[in-house]
Amino acid sequence: MMLGLRGIPNVQGGVEKHVEMLSSKLLGYGWDVEVVGRRRYLQDREIYAWNGVEVIPLWSPRRMALEALVHTFLGVCLAAWRRPDVLHIHAIGPALMTPFARLLGLKVVVTHHGYDYDRQKWGAFAKRALRLGEYFGMRFSNGRVAISKDIVQTMRVRHHVSMTLVPNGVAISPPSGTSGVLAEFGLTQRGYILLAARLVPEKRQIDLIRAFAKGGLSGFRLVLAGGAEFETPYVKEVRVLAAEVPGVVLTGFQSGDRLAELFANAALFVLPSSHEGMPIALLEAMAYGLPVLASDIVANQELDLAADEYYPLGDIGALAAGIAGKLAAPLNDEEVRERAAHAEATYSWTNVAQKTAAVYSALLAK
Structure with a gap:
């Protein structure tokens, strides 16, 4: 049973994408999988099957600070x-419930998806709760998984526990070209810069809008594909700034063929975030063969991109210059193919499922 996420399929978020891909792949290794999601994000209010995975909708409060914790308790x-x-259990916030699950006699695996207490949206109390969740998840679980080398090393030092490294994967489907999303937003092939991410402070959409405005990029548009679960002050600021800068397009949350079409036709993918676990959206951009530009945070640097594909976090001038440089030197067809092939070979969801299934088997063998 998977717990600690909004739900699947096609629910916005890195953990959600991870579980969506992992759960369906685990079926091939002989596991039956149940995913417990938050009812308001799911396509049905009753239990339903998706690609062989049983999805269980459970109620959760519509409050940012309580949603995950209450839902995990019920789960x-x-x-x-x-x-x-x-x-x-996925993520360190839901991992607060690890001791409770152990008291009930359950065997628990926790995946550490990132240092959520570093997210800008949380206040002091929430950050303390998330640190406690990390402590409980690492100290009381039966098995522990991390999606990056940095998390593995940090948890070993901080909590003196063994960790299994299972990086995120990537899998893309060629778009059919019939979704109509480009025409809907007035976009042209290779005529826009793309960021696909939730509207939350750590994704730094505001940095990207300001860099786009500073660059004066005639002939290009900036597409921000992503939505928000809550109408926070940050979301309002993004909307206001986007309306003030010509060429900025807010598409809202996109998924499936519409998102695939946005990726496949972009001129450049930019990830200016200040916090990531292991960025699935950046992996997807690489798998489409896109040129990319990312902030120089540790999680992004683990992908071993070229030096000119990073810029200093928060440096609007460097971001604007990096975007202009990338657009001035587009990849040729051979470079696109090589980039896509490398990403798909290196980051396979089949490998993710295989390693995760091995963690389960080792746990049950004890």
């Missing part, structure tokens, strides 16, 4: 009744 109670062989 652990459900797990105590359904008795899965393994309860897999």
Whole structure:
């Protein structure tokens, strides 16, 4: 049973994408998978099957600070009744419930997806709770997974526990070209810069809008594909600034063929974020063969991009210059193909599922 996410399929978020891909791949290794999601994000209010995975909608409060915690508590109670062989909790916030799950006799695996207490949206109390969740998840779980080398090393030093490295994967489907998303937003092939991310402070959409405005890039548009669960002051600021800068397009959350079409036809993908676990959207851009530009945070640097594909976090001038440089020197067809092939070979969801299944098997063998 998977717990600690909004839900699947086609629900916005890195953890959600991770579980969506992982759960369906685990079926091929002989595991039955249940995913417990938050009812308001799901396509149905009753239990339903998706690609062989059972999706269970559970109620959660519509409050940012309580949604994940209350939902995870209810999910652990459900797990105590359904008795899965393994309860897999994703992210350190939901991991607060790890001791409770262990008290109920459940075998728990926790995946550490990133230092969520570093997210700008959280206040002091929430950050302390997230640090406690990390502590509980690392100290009380039966098995521990991390999606990056940095997290593995940090948890070993900080909590003196063993960790299994299971990086995120990437899998793309060629767009059909019939979604109509380009025409809907007045976009042309290779005529726009793309960022696909939720509208939250750590994704730094405001940095990107300001750099786009500073660059004076005639003939190009800036597409911000992503939505927001809550109308926060940051979201309002993004909307106001986007309306003031000509050429900025807010598409809202996109998925499936519409998102694939946006990726496939972009001139450049930019990820200016200040916080990531292991950025799936950046991996997807690489798998489409796109040129990319990313902030120089540790999580992005683990992808070993070329030096000119990074810029100093928060440096608007460097970001604007980097964007202009990338647009002035587009990749040729051979470079696009090589880039895409490397990304798909290096970051495979099949490998993710294989390594995760091995963690489960080792746990049950004890």
